[in-house]
Amino acid sequence: MWMRLSAILALVFSLTGLAQAQDIVRLGNLKFAHYGTISYMKEIAGKYNLKIDERVFAKGADIYPAMAADLVDIAASGGDGAVAARGNGVKLLVVAGFADGGARILARPDLKISSLAQVKGMKVATVRGGIQDLLLLAELDKHGLTWSERPGKDVQLLYFGNYADLSQALASKYVDVICQSEPQSTQAISAGWGIELLKPYDTEVGVPVRPLVMTEKMYTEKRDVALRVLKLFVDATIAFRSDPALAEKYVRESVFKGQLSSEDFRDAMNNARYTFDMPPGHMDKTTELMVKHGLGKMANPPKEADWVKLDLLKEAKASLGVN
Structure with a gap:
């Protein structure tokens, strides 16, 4: 009897030890259709002896103070938020x-109206600290329009604290034009609140690529954990890219809790793509245009060579057979 009890206790302690062996990684994320792979990481993290502790923020700019305070290890957001954080000392x-x-x-x-050139004299809005802010200013600049948060320029800029309020401002006719993310922009079109003027990808910014960022502390002090995080990320991305039905089901049911229709999900993802890579020069171009348009108020605008580190991604892709 005692031998049997000892065996049971040994098994319990063994299983407890395995659970404790999982490395906990604190993730900052946003609630968007094209951020679905990042959320999905927590569902398959056990394959890599990881546990993902996900915290969803209202907007990207809110994530970086948490990273600076060592409350978040990895995060997903727009490029301009990452640039501003790095440029103001977040490691x-x-x-x-x-x-x-x-x-x-x-x-x-x-x-x-059918063109951004026709918005002179109107109220134009977005969310501060998201890539939509930079995309909007780049488009206004391209169309020769001036802007200010006060009346007196070609357009008056208004900033909102979250993406739901931005859509409601358009629906209530409080503003005339918005630069919005997905699927909120698709949902606004479906609801009849807005029509698409353009997809803002024809400026120097190009098609914006969202960065996955990691603290320097994890990258340098927990190299093994960091590599497993990148393998997990690549694995999750492979899963969504190879199985669109899985991607739709997970985003609609787990991320949006049934509040996103199948049609809106598909329309949103026709305007976005799950990827792995950060194109060379993209973060430098983002930084350059942020400086030009006065975004981020950076003490030291970062140089790509100093903070874009893709070696772990390369190793993770190779280990999973991704070119």
């Missing part, structure tokens, strides 16, 4: 790109 690194696209500029249907 983070870009270790991959996880999605591209995912933005639209919408106008109120009753205005009957």
Whole structure:
């Protein structure tokens, strides 16, 4: 009897030890359709002896104070938020790109305009600290329009604290034009609140690539954990890219809790793409245009060579047979 009890206790302690052996990685994320692979990482993290502790923030700019306070290890957000954080002393690194696209500029249907050149004299809005901010300013600049948060320029800029309020401002006709993310922009179109003026990818920014960022502390002090995180990321991305039905089901049911229709998910993902890579020069171009348009108020605008580190991604892709 005692031998049997000892065996049972040994098994319990063994299983407890295995559970404790999982390395906990604290993830900062956002609630967007094209961020689905990042959320999905927590579902398959056990394969890599990891546990992902996900915290969803209202906007990308909110994540970086948490990273600076050592409350978040890895994060997904727009490129401009990452640039601003690094430029103001947050010790983070870009270790991959996880999605591209995912933005639209919408106008109120009753205005009957078809070009951004027609928005002179209107109220134009977005969320501060998201890549939509930079995309919007780059488009206004391209169309020769001036802007200010006060009246007196060609357009008056208004900033909102989250993406739901941004869509509601368009629906209530409080603003005339918005630069919005996915799937919120698709949902606004479906609801009849807005029409698409353009996808803002024809400026120097190009199609925006969202960076997956990691603290320098994890990258340098927990190299094995960091590599397993990148393998997990690549694995999750492979899963979504190879099985669109899985991607749709997970994002609609687990991320949006049934509040996103199948049609809206598919329309949103026609304007975005799950990816692995960060194109050379993309973060430098993002930084350059942020400086040009006065975004981020950076003490030291970062140079790509100093903080874009793709060696772990390369190793992770090779280990999983991805070119």
